Amino acid sequence: MAPYQYIERPTPFTTKGGKTLPIFAVTPAHIETGTIDPIALDWARKAGYRAETGSVLPIPSADGHLGGALFGLGKNPSDAPFLTGKLARALPAGEWHVETAPLTANRLALGFGLGSYRFEKYRTEAEPGPKLLIPQDADATDIKRQLAGVFLARDLINTPTNDMGPVQLEAAFRQLAAHYKAEVNVISGEALLQSNFPLIHTVGRASADAPRLLEMRWGKKGHRKVTLVGKGVCFDTGGLDIKPSSSMLLMKKDMGGAANVLGLALMIMDAKLKVDLRVLVPAVENSISANAFRPGDIYRSRKGLTVQIDNTDAEGRLILADTLAYADEDEPDLLIDMATLTGAARVALGPDLPPFFTDSRDLAEAIEESSLEMDDPLWRLPLYRGYEKDINARIADLTNAPSGGMAGAITAALFLKRFVTRTRNWAHFDIYAWTPSERPHSPVGGEAQAIRALYHCIRNHG
The missing domain is CATH 3.40.220.10 (Leucine Aminopeptidase, subunit E, domain 1)
Incomplete structure (x- = not known):
């Protein structure tokens, strides 16, 4: 295939x-x-x-x-x-x-x-490019597999939101699952409340497209459980804490975490790795209307923790909170989440070097080794417990937007960690999912980050 x-x-x-x-x-x-x-x-x-x-x-x-x-x-x-x-x-x-x-x-x-790679879906004429004969001693099958995963992530991110809202993201999700004969379940709209996903519903309820949780299962029961979670905010206005227009220009890429986990899932399924794979994507659009969630609101999460909304533009961690709690209930052997989560990560490490967070030294070492082996750059940042106090709220269990603006990538990771309490091996990746200036192997636009390293890690580290 x-x-x-x-x-x-x-x-x-x-x-x-x-x-x-x-x-x-x-x-x-x-x-x-x-x-x-x-x-x-x-x-x-x-x-x-x-x-x-x-x-x-x-x-x-x-x-x-x-x-x-x-x-x-x-x-x-x-x-x-x-x-x-x-x-x-x-x-x-x-x-x-x-x-x-x-x-x-x-x-x-x-x-x-x-x-x-060229993204020419919206061009009336496509320019032909050169073709290369793959050297005989290269692993052509695996190269094509990696390219397919990377190109899928890039294509999904580059597609504008009028063609890549929650409905279309679900369609792409189903197409990938059908190709590899994976099972799909979708919880949408008011059913999210009935199934206890209140934060996903809260963030996406103001959009014309209903919020939804996409779930894919592939592989054999009894194999190592690997669960991938990807942030699927198909467009982020910032909500009532609205972004300036300049900050909205790239917000079609706010589903970059979802795009990247789908690219990684493609590699895993195409290689027929011996894993019990689960992919979870909360797909929403953070829009503004009469029923949009507000600053100062407090909502109870799937985990039971209450969250005070101190900024509606910190919505990604809310949908991830419910999804990670759901993933954690299954106690996977490995839980990975990927999200275009904080500007603080870009200030710290720039657009090309995604940070990741984990409490597992063995997992960190395996990821770092794979990063070097695959020339897929990553950098570990600490889950520094000294900042735990910053995510506490005055009249709720947690705030979604700590004041002060310091260590934003770390406090966001600490927020997510509150929803992962059973799984021993969890890693959070705060990716940019975009190349702002052309590099030899990537044009300006949507980018796959960390997924080649993670593919190598899952394939080679039990």
Whole structure:
């Protein structure tokens, strides 16, 4: 079964072999010492080519046609493991193979594949891109699996909310489940109150699209229980504590946690990992209308804890609270939640380095090892108990928005931890889910963060 794709797109790879054009990946030393193809070397020296990082120089054949290309790796190729993503945007359309490259086959092909991503659903004409022959010693099946997961996350995030509200997110959720023959259950609208999910209902009740909890189950009972929870705020106005217009521009990405756990679930199911998988996504739109929840309101959560609403723009932790409490009741062996939760995480670590939080040293070490192995950057931040007092409210058990503005990513994680009391191995990921400036392996737009590392961790660490 081919990996599921939310938006069908041409494959970035070819299988034609000998009919492809060569790419010579070179460092400045290769040019200086002359240790590359003689025709390519002569052309490079005449053109003053210095093999700077990411530079591409087309080279002619003996008869004057396009004969190949030089690709600059710079002086330290290991500094950019997915640099070959630039080739996917810089080479002319055609079919190519890498003739020489001091890179691992998997990194080379995965980098090209990641860089080939284009979101062209709303363009009237799509530009054809180059295709690469996957090296024989690369794991082509796993590379395509990872690309499918990453592209699914990117596609869902990039789709504007008029086409990706709670209704459409549920449809994408069901499509993924159907592809891998997973079971789906959905609790929607007033049924959320009847099923004791009051906070999910509270946040989403003002929207024209009813709030809902999406649940997917796949795998075999008796295998290791792995539960993934993703924040699915399809658009966040901020509620009655309304955001300024500039802050709303990217709020279609506030369901980035949901998009990422779906991408991770795709990888797990496609690889047929021996796990009992459960995926939970609270899907809502934080809108404004006469029945919107208000600052100062107090609501009882599924866990029984009461929460005082001190800011309606801190809604993500509310829907996660009910969902994590539900997940925790099953006592999974591993519980992962992912959310575009706090601006404080971006202030601390920037857009490219997502923080994660866990009390389990063994789990933290496994995640960190996988992060390095997969070149999928992460950084652990502490669940510092000294800040527990900050999430206490005066007339309720908890506040959803501590005053003072300090350590916001940590206090948000501590808030979530109050709803996970049975599960030993829980980790919370506060992701940005967006690339604000182009990188070799990712254009500006929605981004998959941490899911390749988590896929590796779940696959290789029991």
